[in-house]
Amino acid sequence: MKAPVRNSGRGALFLELYNIMDKKIIIPTAALVLLAGILITVWIFMKNAEVKDPAAEIRLNGRVIRTVPLSEDCEFTVECESGYNTVRVQNGEISVVSADCPDKVCVKTGAISGGNVPIVCLPHRLEIVIINLENDTDART
Numbered sequence: 685m686k687a688p689v690r691n692s693g694r695g696a697l698f699l700e701l702y703n704i705m706d707k708k709i710i711i712p713t714a715a716l717v718l719l720a721g722i723l724i725t726v727w728i729f730m731k732n733a734e735v736k737d738p739a740a741e742i743r744l745n746g747r748v749i750r751t752v753p754l755s756e757d758c759e760f761t762v763e764c765e766s767g768y769n770t771v772r773v774q775n776g777e778i779s780v781v782s783a784d785c786p787d788k789v790c791v792k793t794g795a796i797s798g799g800n801v802p803i804v805c806l807p808h809r810l811e812i813v814i815i816n817l818e819n820d821t822d823a824r825t
């Protein structure tokens with residue numbers, strides 16, 4: 685009859701030991717989770733920061749003919765064999781303001797400032813893609 689008492693005593697001791705171990709495990713785990721949270725936040729912030737300084741690549745027939753930073757307002761006309769597209773950079777956005785293509789899809793697309801949706805003018809084979817100026821060389825190699 686003494687055995688169960690001894691067992692329960694051991695059990696309590698083990699329980700205490702587990703509690704100490706738990707604390708020793710919980711604290712580093714909590715620290716790791718916190719660190720991971722901070723890293724994720726920094727990573728998201730950096731990802732956002734990357735998109736904050738974008739540029740636009742003007743491609744004609746798949747070839748880059750011009751790269752313009754969206755931080756500087758400008759307006760220029762891209763001429764090709766079948767016509768022209770007037771491109772405007774304003775307030776960190778780029779748009780085709782006028783074109784002599786038949787469908788005017790490029791003009792209707794409106795202004796873009798980021799994301800993966802480019803401005804495309806199919807009749808003129810013109811494409812305006814938002815890129816990151818800093819990572820441009822990395823993406824190219």
Ligand SMILES: [Zn+2]
Nearest residue numbers: 785789790805
């Ligand atoms: Zn067009």
